[in-house]
Amino acid sequence: MTEFMQTQAGDAGAFERFDLARVPSPCFVVDEIAIARNLAMLAEVADQSGAHILSALKAFSMFALAPMIRQYLHGTCASGLYEARLAREEYGGEVATFCAGYKESEIDEIIALSDHLIFNSIGQKERFLPRVSAASKPVQVGLRINPEHSEGEIPKYDPCAPCSRLGIPISQLTDKDLEGVDGLHFHTLCEQGFEPLKRTWDAIEARILPYADQLKWLNFGGGHHITRADYDRTALIEFIKDLRTRTGLQIYLEPGEAVALDAGILVGEILDLPTNGMNLAITDISATCHMPDVIEAPYRPAMLNEVSEGHLYRLGGPSCLAGDVIGDYSRAELLKIGERIAFLDQAHYSMVKTNTFNGVALPSIALWNSETDELTMVRKFNYTNFRNRLS
Ligand SMILES: Cc1ncc(COP(=O)(O)O)c(C=O)c1O
Incomplete structure (x- = not known):
């Protein structure tokens, strides 16, 4: 070794x-019993906190279990056209799609499949927002932000590492960028407990709260090892409840590993x-x-x-x-x-x-x-x- x-x-x-x-x-x-055990833990967090929990298909997309996942979670998150299609056709529920770069040739189909469409840059948002507005059904638009607060030790797995291509650096975010935006998304954790999430939120709260009135939701991505024995689920539930009360925003989590852990x-x-x-x-x-x-x-x-x-x-x-x-x-x-x-x-x-x-x-x-x-x-x-x- x-x-x-x-x-x-x-x-x-x-x-x-x-x-x-x-x-x-x-x-x-x-083992479907182990999956059901994980899903029950996630559903309890969702029920008690009021958060919507989506299963990240990039981590685990064994759709033979989609009927079971549908019973416990609010939906899935997808990384692009194929996962969004799998999400809509096999899983049902809410579909939140984030891709680091959408293609002109795929965007209309992705819009038709998604409930939330999350952009990685202002350039992509400006380019494709008219297509969202022209869609035959309402789709909520999100922006992925880079909190510029690292909790990861390995740069390869740290979306806040210097020169990261993932998310709009929060220090660059302007009022104009938020026009037409329903929610903010960040994904910065990897196999982590509650405290790194809390520290990340504390680092950005003052920048986000002024926009709370114009937003509908916040999505805290994946990387939360919620189903691990030592994860502080009570603290997570209290944190989300408090945040929902203070901001009036819906909170989304999109764990992948936690769904299929062990x-x-x-x-x-x-x-x-x-x-x-x-x-x-x-x-x-x-x-x-x-x-x-x-x-x-x-x-x-x-x-x-x-x-x-x-x-x-x-x-x-x-x-x-x-x-x-x-x-x-x-x-x-x-x-x-x-x-x-x-x-x-x-x-x-x-x-x-x-x-x-x-x-x-x-x-x-x-x-x-x-x-x-x-x-x-x-x-x-x-x-x-x-x-x-x-x-
Ligand atoms: C945007 C986004 N959401 C959710 C996830 C799922 O993360 P995890 O499987 O670590 O919970 C990832 C993983 O890379 C991601 O990039």
Whole structure:
């Protein structure tokens, strides 16, 4: 494990008792009971605070669960045309779309699909506002602001880092910019608790409150780890209630990870066990194809049944990339070829990011009910899926 690689927390939960041989390999297995548990927590925050909570499709868009998500949350947030269409066609409820840059050729369709259309710059707002006004149904317009207050430690994940392209720096915002605008949006957090949100709001409140009378809503983006055991949900509820009373504005949150936290695993199989300075294990799970954030973030995914001391292996994928390494793991017993393994907490930001580099097969997708033990194969991919993306 390299120094900069943080091991993801990862809670095996009910997956401790899931028989990995029940699914084809590789395969994402999502526990609908764990998703329902997360959704119930989010719905409680929404009910008690009066906030509207939207599920961020960029993090988790397993639309087989859309009927369940619809029961708990107000809607979804989308990152552009395709997600907005998925949101409208599969999920229903409110659709808030934010994209760093809308295209002329797509804007009318996006407007037709969205309830909130959030612009990243004044230039985009001025260019496309007449199209919103001309639309056959009302669409509320938002502006993404950059609070110029960093809470993130890693610049790659900090939209307030110097020269960030995300959001209008709040110090540049003028009265004229707010003309025709119904709401302000910021997204600056990443896997964080309540305090960073509070500090961010405190840093910008004086700049925003003068506009409260002309606005309808504030959207605090995602990055709130609301369903994590140590998240201070009571403080969040009180904060939102107070803000709604003081400003009269509707408050939106659009968490992604929190919807699917600790709710899915990625099952794989050991293909080979070579050695080179240490024990190696080649698996049919590829970091670069199936869990790209392992390399990009980077992080080390927690593994089911790993031990702190035992037989140490460096696990990696079947692709040609030398860096297609998942991490170093200790096991109580020696690994065997054909043995099943699983990485924890893979429902969010893995399933949505898979690719077929090297022709590596996409993982199947299965839904498991950890209470009834019912298993449903939702999707399997084949050669045609690989071929049709290419030409
Ligand atoms: C605008 C916006 N909203 C919501 C989210 C969801 O964030 P998370 O999955 O960290 O909760 C993101 C993530 O990048 C985002 O960019």
